Amino acid sequence: MKTQDRYCAIPYYRRNPYDYLRKIAMDKDTFSMSYDEMRAITEARYHEMEESGFKACKIDFDAEELSDWCNRQGVGMNPASRTRFAMMKLKKLIDTSILLP
Structure with missing residues (x-):
């Protein structure tokens, strides 16, 4: 019997959007680190999730x-909303068979 694949969405920011997000996010302390520091943490998190048995997916923001x-959801830009957004994008990738479960 095949086990169910477990996916994990990892928000993956590019440099310019990261700088913009630093300005508009409600949780500015989350973005207090430099882009390069954040990128290193993101890469480490990706590998941790892969080693834990998840199929980690870098979700480009x-x-x-x-x-x-x-704005459409009526929510502020905070960790919970970014997580929901990343999961929605991951689900779309799976639903459209861009990522095969």
Whole structure:
């Protein structure tokens, strides 16, 4: 019997959107580190999740898309909303067979 694959969405920011997110996020302390520091933490988290048995998926964040989504959902830009956004994007990748379960 095949076991169920477990996916994990890892928000993956590019340099320019990261700088923009630093300005508009409600949790500015989350973005107090430099882009390079954040990128190193993200890479470490990705590998930790893979080693834990998850299929870690780097979810590229477009800051304007995220901002628009938060506005449509009526939520602030905070860790919970970014997590929901990443999970929604991951689900779309799986549903459209871009990522095969």
